Amino acid sequence: MSARASNWPAAPILRSIGIEHLDQVMAIELQAYPFPWSRGNFVDALAAGYLAQCLQAPSGELLAYQFAMAGFEEWHLLNLTVAPAHQGQGHGLRLLDTLAQHTRATGAHFLWLEVRPSNLRARALYHRFGFEQIGLRRAYYPDTGGRREDALVLRWRAGAAEAADAVD
Secondary structure, three states, X not given: OOHHHHOOOOOOEEEXXXXXXXXXXXXXXXXXXXXXXXXXXXXXXXXXXXXXXXEEOOOOOEEEEEEEEEEOOEEEEEEEEEOHHHOOOOHHHHHHHHHHHHHHHOOOOEEEEEEOOOOHHHHHHHHHHOOEEEEEEEEEEEOHHHOXXXXXXXXXXXXXXXXXXXXO
16 A cells, blocks of 8 residues: 555445434534534434434544435435535535435435525535426525525436436
C-alpha cells in the first residue's frame, strides 16, 4: 500500500439511528435549518419505527441522516440532512441511493418527498437522482416574518432506473 493511499480518510459507515445519536442529530438540524425539526419530532419518528439512518465517520462524528416513512407500496422521505461542514461530498446522494435500494427491496413503487423551492442544493440533488415534480403544496413550510413557503412535491419511480438502463 502506498503512503498516499494510507492517508485517505476511511469511508463513512451507514448506521441505524438510535436515541444515542439524537444530540448529534439535533446539533446538525439546528445548524442546517432556520426552522428545524424538534427533538420531539425525532423521538416520535424513532418511536413510530420509521427508517432512520445516518452516515457516521469512523471518528464517531455524524455526517448526515435521513428519516423515511413506509406507506402502501411507497416510501416518503421526511428528512434528509447533511451537516453543513460536510455538504458537497456525496453524503446526501449516498443516503438517497440507500433509500432507493430499500424502496426497491421492499417492493415499493414510489419514493415521495417535499422540498422548499428555495432549497436549490437539495432540488439539484433530487433532480440529478431522477425525481420529478408532480405537485405543489401551498404555504407548507414556515418562513421568516410569519410567512409560509410552498413545497414542491417530488416523486421517484422505483423502476425508473431499470427502465432507463434498458434503453441504453
